Amino acid sequence: MNPHPDPASFRAAAARFPTGVTVVASIDRDGTPVGMTANSFTTVSTKPPTVLVSVMRGRTWQAIMDSKRYAVNVLHAEDLALCAHFSGRPQAESSPSLVNREEFPVLSQAIAQFACDVVRSIDVADHTLFIGEVRWCRQRDGSPLAFYSSRFCNGLGMTIEPAEAVAYPADGWAI
Numbered sequence: 001m002n003p004h005p006d007p008a009s010f011r012a013a014a015a016r017f018p019t020g021v022t023v024v025a026s027i028d029r030d031g032t033p034v035g036m037t038a039n040s041f042t043t044v045s046t047k048p049p050t051v052l053v054s055v056m057r058g059r060t061w062q063a064i065m066d067s068k069r070y071a072v073n074v075l076h077a078e079d080l081a082l083c084a085h086f087s088g089r090p091q092a093e094s095s096p097s098l099v100n101r102e103e104f105p106v107l108s109q110a111i112a113q114f115a116c117d118v119v120r121s122i123d124v125a126d127h128t129l130f131i132g133e134v135r136w137c138r139q140r141d142g143s144p145l146a147f148y149s150s151r152f153c154n155g156l157g158m159t160i161e162p163a164e165a166v167a168y169p170a171d172g173w174a175i
């Protein structure tokens, strides 16, 4: 069996990969919207539009397993309280913020929303990868909340080069 890095080394290296921060939300069996902060969100394909999120077993996991659908809400830099609320530190002012839009639970403050039907789920270690086909999505301008090196940052930063300069195909996999 191959050796593994110790958990601290793995976490430190993984923290060098900057991500946005999302709230992944679903509807539980009682019809209650539930959500959790997640930075494992990624796009998978554009044809058809497909995303994935890696979810540890818990309340939101159970709701996604039951309903076979979820919404991904990309957080604005000013919404750190929502990030805390949905990662297990409930903030009273954030509680009512998930609203139903076209049968998916969304945060109106989000700078992007993706409504997804689960097309595949893959158990890996203590997580499940939920692969979702995007039924609809919306976006608005705004600075994203970013997570890097165990810090939350205002994710807009300085543009170094527009993406076209890196020459990926305009209609290819990249977003």
Ligand SMILES: Cc1cc2nc3c(=O)[nH]c(=O)nc-3n(C[C@H](O)[C@H](O)[C@H](O)COP(=O)(O)O)c2cc1C
Binding pocket: 021, 034, 035, 036, 037, 038, 039, 040, 041, 054, 055, 056, 057, 058, 059, 060, 061, 083, 086, 087, 088, 147
């Ligand atoms: C920045 C950040 C990113 C996180 N990303 C994930 C993730 O991708 N997957 C996951 O399972 N938990 C992630 N978590 C932890 C969950 O948000 C947390 O365990 C939450 O309470 C789970 O909710 P639930 O199990 O009650 O639905 C993250 C937490 C933070 C603060």
